Amino acid sequence: MLRSLRVVDFRCFPGLGLEVPDSGAVFTGRNAQGKTSVLEAVCLLVRLQSPRTSRMATLARVGGAGGFGVAGEAWGAERRVDWAPRRPMGYRSDGEERSTQGAYLEDGGLLVWMGNEDLDLVRGGGELRRRYLDFIGMQVEPAYRRALGRYRRAVKAKNFLLKDARPREAEIRSYESVMIESAAVLRPVRSDLVARLAPEVARYQSSIAGHEEGIEVVYEPAGGMDLGVAIEQAAERERKQRRTLVGPHRDELVLKINGLAADSFASEGQQRTLALALKLAQGQVLADRRGTQPVWLIDDIFGELDVGRRNAVLRALPPNAQKWITTTHLDWLEASPEFQELARFAVKAGTVAAEG
Numbered sequence: 001m002l003r004s005l006r007v008v009d010f011r012c013f014p015g016l017g018l019e020v021p022d023s024g025a026v027f028t029g030r031n032a033q034g035k036t037s038v039l040e041a042v043c044l045l046v047r048l049q050s051p052r053t054s055r056m057a058t059l060a061r062v063g064g065a066g067g068f069g070v071a072g073e074a075w076g077a078e079r080r081v082d083w084a085p086r087r088p089m090g091y092r093s094d095g096e097e098r099s100t101q102g103a104y105l106e107d108g109g110l111l112v113w114m115g116n117e118d119l120d121l122v123r124g125g126g127e128l129r130r131r132y133l134d135f136i137g138m139q140v141e142p143a144y145r146r147a148l149g150r151y152r153r154a155v156k157a158k159n160f161l162l163k164d165a166r167p168r169e170a171e172i173r174s175y176e177s178v179m180i181e182s183a184a185v186l187r188p189v190r191s192d193l194v195a196r197l198a199p200e201v202a203r204y205q206s207s208i209a210g211h212e213e214g215i216e217v218v219y220e221p222a223g224g225m226d227l228g229v230a231i232e233q234a235a236e237r238e239r240k241q242r243r244t245l246v247g248p249h250r251d252e253l254v255l256k257i258n259g260l261a262a263d264s265f266a267s268e269g270q271q272r273t274l275a276l277a278l279k280l281a282q283g284q285v286l287a288d289r290r291g292t293q294p295v296w297l298i299d300d301i302f303g304e305l306d307v308g309r310r311n312a313v314l315r316a317l318p319p320n321a322q323k324w325i326t327t328t329h330l331d332w333l334e335a336s337p338e339f340q341e342l343a344r345f346a347v348k349a350g351t352v353a354a355e356g
């Protein structure tokens, strides 16, 4: 868990310094004051990624010096990330420079991010569910992160070549072998994760819904588990359509309720419950894999949930995990005794002040 967070020129914050207790903190404020940016800074410090953007330049404060810094004590180590345009990103742990992102992340902590966009996990496009799996995959398996990066670059290059009027086959083949190699890392991890997630999702779904619902969570690798065979079979179609049709970038996480596809047949309420169950299951699987609780970054979801679901989620969150919660109003918190010990901060126009 984190003990402190400091930022310089990050999003709307010229500077910021917070001490946070083991239980966590609640950040209140009106819209567009900087609440999400605080959680985003934590995500960057712990996982080197933002849930909102992959472009580091957008994180640097407009009107600031051009770069940004995020630091803090996390899981017992003083960590620090610095970014400046046209310079390699800097990662430090206890003052020691880490040469690669992988080396920095090796002994980093675990996170679950829960935001409003997650409520679309069930009815939204497959991309959202792949990102959901990737977010856990990258945390539990260092090789996953490297394989995903290589895979994405290879698909991009192959797509580029397929657009050509006379595709250069030898080059396409070489990118396909990178895809096959990377898929051999990604798919077994995805498959294993889904097997672990499925019973947890079903359990959380029943506890939030208040009754049993037949939940199925199934991993479907696009074109089948053997990517080499799938690529051969899809070769003609891919050349006609001029894009890559099979591989992990098209895998699906199929969700069913009582035997029917959840995106088309489940009620909106069931879909929301299932989305929450998926996120809660993510936390459980991470905790089981590492034997330590992830930190929960919960971005403004409580205002979006009805009282029943909100209370069920609050009860389902592990009591001993640190939570960083943003909200525009506090009424739900007053009614939740288990959250009284969280520190409270008011966020206003890029400043954060401790309350009470």
Ligand SMILES: Nc1ncnc2c1ncn2[C@@H]1O[C@H](COP(=O)(O)OP(=O)(O)OP(=O)(O)O)[C@@H](O)[C@H]1O
Pocket (backbone or CB within 6 Å): 010, 011, 012, 013, 029, 030, 031, 032, 033, 034, 035, 036, 037, 038, 058, 059, 060, 061, 062, 300, 326, 328, 347
């Ligand atoms: N790079 C940047 N430099 C300066 N300001 C920025 C930058 N990126 C975003 N902002 C501004 O920071 C403010 C805070 O955004 P943030 O999303 O953190 O607010 P929020 O309090 O979570 O709002 P909401 O409740 O609407 O989600 C916004 O006004 C946004 O325009």
